[in-house]
Amino acid sequence: MENTQTIDRNETRETISSEKVDGTAVYGRDGEQIGSVHHLMIGKRDGKVRHAVVSYGGFLGMGEDYFPLPWNELTYDESRGGYVVNRDVAQLKEGPRYRRDEEPSWDRAYESQLTGYYGAI
Amino acid sequence: MENTQTIDRNETRETISSEKVDGTAVYGRDGEQIGSVHHLMIGKRDGKVRHAVVSYGGFLGMGEDYFPLPWNELTYDESRGGYVVNRDVAQLKEGPRYRRDEEPSWDRAYESQLTGYYGAI
Numbered sequence: 001m002e003n004t005q006t007i008d009r010n011e012t013r014e015t016i017s018s019e020k021v022d023g024t025a026v027y028g029r030d031g032e033q034i035g036s037v038h039h040l041m042i043g044k045r046d047g048k049v050r051h052a053v054v055s056y057g058g059f060l061g062m063g064e065d066y067f068p069l070p071w072n073e074l075t076y077d078e079s080r081g082g083y084v085v086n087r088d089v090a091q092l093k094e095g096p097r098y099r100r101d102e103e104p105s106w107d108r109a110y111e112s113q114l115t116g117y118y119g120a121i
Numbered sequence: 122m123e124n125t126q127t128i129d130r131n132e133t134r135e136t137i138s139s140e141k142v143d144g145t146a147v148y149g150r151d152g153e154q155i156g157s158v159h160h161l162m163i164g165k166r167d168g169k170v171r172h173a174v175v176s177y178g179g180f181l182g183m184g185e186d187y188f189p190l191p192w193n194e195l196t197y198d199e200s201r202g203g204y205v206v207n208r209d210v211a212q213l214k215e216g217p218r219y220r221r222d223e224e225p226s227w228d229r230a231y232e233s234q235l236t237g238y239y240g241a242i
Binding site: 044 | 135136137139142143166170
């Protein structure tokens with residue numbers, strides 16, 4: 001019976017609204033919160049999230065910049081209700097970023113740059 | 122050369138922000154706008170959009186209710202910058218809905234109900 005309830009609870013939380021994903025916590029490999037999801041970049045046709053745009057401001061002292069992470073860098077942690085990124089903070093700080101008042105082109109060249117950085121570290 | 126430019130333009134628009142997807146137009150099979158995307162329901166773990174929650178208010182005279190459509194009911198139309206739903210309006214009007222001041226459980230039973238309705242029509 002207890003097992004059934006656990007399964008039900010997990011199923012209920014399987015999805016999140018695009019309206020509510022902003023602000024979801026992002027944790028580092030040591031379990032400390034390092035930032036939060038600002039928004040997701042979603043494929044218009046296939047409906048697959050490509051990147052989570054993360055803000056480290058207030059946690060890593062990285063100001064207000066946005067850091068786009070390839071989706072496969074994030075692992076959902078049900079118990080904490082947030083995402084874990086299994087990278088060294090120093091590597092994340094050096095990753096591609098953009099200012100809040102700018103917007104990348106999000107074309108294939110830009111996405112390759114993001115994938116290239118995280119694929120190489 | 123013209124071909125190359127077309128490809129570049131499409132690539133630039135391949136993704137949309139979770140912040141900006143709300144309000145994207147939804148067209149019926151006859152090409153008329155029938156509603157707009159209110160928000161998306163996204164799998165927290167796999168990052169795949171499961172449902173688009175659509176409002177027909179003002180178009181089909183369906184008031185303020187929300188109608189969750191399985192993602193595979195929507196086909197992105199690049200030229201119009203919106204989604205086409207290849208269903209009869211009468212079928213959409215009879216689909217599962219909920220009031221704005223309510224929120225479904227979004228558990229597996231509810232998702233099966235949605236899939237069942239659109240799989241059967």
